[in-house]
Amino acid sequence: MDRSRRSFLRLGMLLGGGAGLELAGCTGQLEPGRTRQSEAVTNGSGASPGSAPAAQRGIDLEKWKSIRGEPYQVGRFGPLPGVCELPGPLAKRNWPDRNKYKDAARIPGMCQLCSTVCGIIGYVKNGRLLKVEGNPNDPNSRGHLCARGQAALNHQYHPERLLYPLRRVGRRGEGQWKRITWYEALDEIADRLRRVRESGHPEQFAFHQGRLRSADAVERFLSAFGTSTQLTHRALCSGSRRAANLTYLWESDWDLNDVENSKYILNFGSNAFEAHQGHVPFANRIQNGRFRNGAKLVTFDVRLSNTAGASDEWFAPFPGTDGAIALAMAHTILAENLHDADFINRWTNVTVDELRQHLRPYTPEWAEQVSGISAADIRRIAIEFAQCKPACTTMCNRGSSAHLNGYYNDRAIHLLNAIVGSVGRRGGWCWSPWSGVDPAMQPPPMPPRPKTWSVLEDPPEYPLANVWRRMRVGEIVYLYLLQGREKLQVYMTYNLDSPLTWPEESLTQQVLTDESLIEFHVCINCFYNETAHYADIVLPWTTYLERWDLDARASYNLRPYVGLRTPMVEPLGEARDIRDFFPDLARRIGGGMEKWYPESSVREYMEKWAANVPPNPKTGKRGLERLLEEGAWENPEVEPYYEPYNRPVSGEELAGAMLHPPRAELPPLPVAQVLEGPDELRAKYNHAVIVRDGKGIGILMDGRPLRGFMTPSRKFEIKSVFVHKIGRNEDCSELIARSGVKASNRPPQHSGYNTEIDPLPTWFQPKEHQNLAEDELVMTSFKWNVHNHGRTMNLKWLAEIVHSNPAWINPRTAERLGLNDGDWIEITAYFSQTLEETSPHLVHGERDATGRIVAGRMRIPIVTMEGIHPKALAISNSCGHWQYTNVAQAKRTPPEGGHTAGYDLDTFRDPDWERNMWWEDTSGGDPHRWKPNTGNGWNQNRVMPIAPDPITGQQSFHDTVVKVRKIG
C-alpha cells in the first residue's frame, strides 16, 4: 500500500472514528413547511430532501439484476441501466429509434420562446423531456411550431441555467456572486419591500418585465403591494400600431387580418413569416389564403425579408414612407371610384366628399417623390386591392410603426380598409375583443388596483401611451432616472434584457450600475444575462416547461380560447416561478398582502382559474383536468367576430336607453319613442348614439338599433376628435362615456404637456430624412426567423443557424462609398433633429462638428445585397451579447483573465459542440483577421438613440441617420 493510500485510510479512520461530524448528508436550512416543486405533474430527477429510515435501507439486487440485464441503449459512455437517450447528435446516429417515444408521456403545454405562445406537446420519459412538437389541439397555432419552439430542449437543459439564488459580492456590475438560500433571498427582498411601503412611496418599487405571460400573477402581487409602477417593453414593440388601431376601434388594439379568406393581402413592412407577434398562426393562414384561396400577397418593405421574398411582388420604399404610399393608394381608390361608399357613409364618421377633400394632396406622384415607388405601381396596386373588396386586407407591424411617424403610418394603412369596406368583413381587416385568455376563465379575486403615479410608468410627454391601455414608454425609463425625475428603492426585473434590447446600451448600463438611482435590484431570469449582471440578487426562474399559466393570444379564428402552460418536468435545481414564490414573499412582507394568496398550492389556484372549461362530452373531463389532457379549449358557441358593428342591440339592453343625436340642436330621446315614432323622427335620429346609464351601447342605423363600433361616435373613427382633444389635455369624459370602453383622461400630472395630434390620417417625414448627405443612410432593424430579441442566442440549435449580423448595404451604395462585401465600416449614429424640436427633454450627448448630436459610434462589417433599399442600412437585433451564456457569445475558449471566465477547449467533449462551434471568432476584434460569418455579432443598440414617437412613445427603431465611413 502506497503512502497516499495510507494517508487516505488514516483520514477515513479519523473521520469515521468519532471525529464529531455527521458527514452522511447535510442539515440544510430548508424553508419551514416548504415542499419543493410539489405542483409538478411528473416525477423528475431531483434528489430532494428526506432519506429513508435506516431499517429500510438495503440494496434491491433483484431490481439490479433485471435492469442490469436489459440496458435500453448504448449511449456514449456505456450502457446505463434502463435509461433512454435524449435527442442529440448521438440520437441522430441511432435514428430511426422507434422505441424512443414508446412509453413517453405526452404532456401539453405552451411555448414561450417568442410572443406567439403556440400550443406544444412535450414527450416526457423518466422525468426528462425528450422532444417538443406542436399541439394540433391549439386552435390558433394548429399544431405548427417554429424553429425556436423546437429548440426547447436547448433552453431546458442548458448547462449554464441559473439553478440557485445568488447574492452580489463586491460592487454592482463587478460580476462576483455567492449562492444564498431562497430563505435568505426572500427575507432580504421582503425587508426591502416592506421599507418601501413604510416610506410612503410605494411607486418607488418598480416591476420591469420583458416577455410576460403570467400577467395575473404580477398584477396580483403589485396591486397587493400597492404600486402601479409596472414597466413594459410595449413601446419597443407595437405601441404605434396599437394606438392607431385604438384610434379607429377603441375596442381592440390588435387587428387580426382574415388572410385565410382574403383575395388580396397588402403588407406594409410586416415580416409575418419570421417574427410578427403571433407569426406562426398568421403565416399559416397567409399561405392558406394564397394557395387555397388564390390571394395575392404584395409587400412594401425596406428590406427583402423572408416575407417579402415569398410575396408575389416586393417593393422597397424609402424608410418610413409606408403611410405616404397608403394615403396615395387611398387617394387613387377614391379617384377611381372603387371605394365602398355605403360603408364610408354609414359606418365611418366622415363622408366620401370629406375624404376626397382630405386626400386630395396625397397623389401617387407625391408619394413617388418621398418613397421612391413609382406612381404607376402605387396606382396599380391600389386598384388591384380595391377590386378584391371586401375580401382584401392590409397588414403591418414594426416595419411601418417603429418610426417617429409610426402612428400616422399605421393610421394611413388602416384607412385603406375603411375605404374599400373590408373592415370586419370575411377575408378583410378584422379584430376581436379577446386579446388573451377567454374571459370566461376568471382567476381568483384580485386586489384593487393601486392609484399611485410614477413618471416612469406614465410619462406626460406621450399623450396616447396610456389613455386606452397601459402601454407605457419603456425606452425613457433609464434616461428619466438619470435625469432625476424619479428614483427607485426596489427594482425587480423579470425576463428582461434591457442593456441589449433597449436603445442606448451604455446609458442603460450606467443607470443600472448606479446605486443612488436604483437602490436595490432583484433580477428574475432563467439565465444570467446583461440585466442580471447589474442585479443585487438574482433569482433562478423556471422555464416555460416547468411552470403553470393559462395563456392565449388574440386568435386568428376571431374567437376566444384558452391554453394551458403545464410544468412538463420538475424545475431543475432550485428554480422557482413567481406563482410559487410571490405568495411566500407576500406573507413575509405582510401588512395585508398575504390575504390575496389563500390557495395552498399553485395547482389549486389553476384549478379555480380553469374551472369554467366545460366538460368534454367524450371524456367527461372538465376544468383543469380537461386542459391537462387536451392543452387548449376554444368556445365553439362563440361566432367568429365578423361585422360586430352590424349586430343588433337586444331589447333588454335597450330598456331605459336614450338616443343622443349627432346634431346638438336635437334633444336626447328614449330609444323606444324614436323606434315607435314616425319615419321622419327616425330619420332625424339616424346615426344617433344609444346611451344607457351614461354609457354608449349602440347606434341607430337606418331605423335599427345596432351595436356599432365601440367608439364615441359608434363608428369607425377616421376623424378622431378624441385624439385631438386628449393631445391638448382637454376633458374627454363625455367621449369616453359614449364609447362604453374603459379609457381615461390624462391625469393632472400631464398638465402643460400638450401635443398636437391631427384628427385625420396624415403623414410627415422626419426632418433628418429629407436631405441625406452622400455618406448618410437610414439605419433600420430586423429580426430573424430563428431568434427573438434577447433570449434565444443561447440556444445552440438556433445560434448555429444565425449567430452574426453584419450590416446589409445595397451594392450600388457600396460602390458609391467605395466599399466591398466584407469590408468594415464605422457608423456614426445621430439623434433625431425632429425630436430635438418636438422633444427637447430627450436631448443629451455631445454634438459633432456638424452640430448634430452623436448617439454613438460602432464598427461593423458589411454584406452587400440587392435586398435592401439603397439609402438604408439594416442591422438585425438579437446579436452581440456580452454577458449571456457562452453559446450566445460564440465562445469555446475562455476570455483572458477574470475569475468568471468561460471554458477552454478541454472543458466539454460533446463532439457536436466541438464540431459545430465553427463560428467562434478568434480575430480579437481585428477587422483584418475577422472571417465572415463568425462571431456573435454586434448590438445595434450600442448606437441606437432613445427616439420615441412623440405621440405614442413607440421607439423608432428604423429612423436613425448614420454616417458611414470605411475603415481598415
Added chain:
Amino acid sequence: MIRLSRYEKLVEHITDCDRDILEFAAARAAVFRLLARLWGEELSRDLAELLSRPPLVEVLHAIADFSMPSRVEDRDLQQWAVDYCQLFVGPRGHLPPYQSVWMDRRLAGEAAASMERFLQLLNYRPVWSQRLMADHLAIQLDVMAELLERSTRPDAFSREERRWLADLLINYFRQHLCWPQRLLDQVARRAITPLYRSLAKMTDEFLRQECELMLGSGPGFDVHGCDSHP
C-alpha cells in the same frame, strides 16, 4: 454470466468478517462522505473548524497540500463561498459538477436518469441544504459511500448476491465516478482559493486509487476508461 473484476475478492472477504477489510471499507466510505460534503455545498463554519484541527489538518495537508487557517474567520468563509460559486454555481462560465454536463453538455441527461435508478435501488435520498440533481458529483460520491457501507454488512447478502453486489458496485463506479477528471483539472486551474485547488487534487488522487482498486485500470481514470469496460 457476468464478469467481475478483482474487486470480487474483496467483497467475498467481507463475508469472513475480516475486521481489516471492514475497517478499510468504512474508512473509504468516510472519505467519500467528506468529499461529497465538500463538493455539495459551500464550506460551513463547523466543517471548516473541524478540518482545521489536528490531526485532520495534518493528514489533509499530507494528501493534497490542504491548508486551513488555524482560526476560521468570516472573511475566509466568504472567500470560499465566492470561490465555490464561481466554480460550481455560476452564474456563467462556471464548471457545473454534473456528469450530464460533461458527458452531453446539458443538464439532467442520461447520467441523471441513471443515478435516479441507483438511488431507487438503494431506496436512498441524500439530504442536502440545496436541491441537487442526482448526477451532481456530491450525490455520486455520497451514494458510493452508502454502497460501501451497505455492502459491508456481512449477514445481509448470500454468496450469490454478493457477486451481484460486486457487479453493482463496479458498474456504479465505472458509470458514475470515472468521469470527473476533466472537471478536476479545470477546477485545479481555475480555483481562486487554495482550498478548492486542494479539493480537486484530493478528489483526483482518491478516485484514481479507487479506480485501480475497483477496476484495476489505474492509474488513469476518465471517460475513456469507462468506455473500455464492459
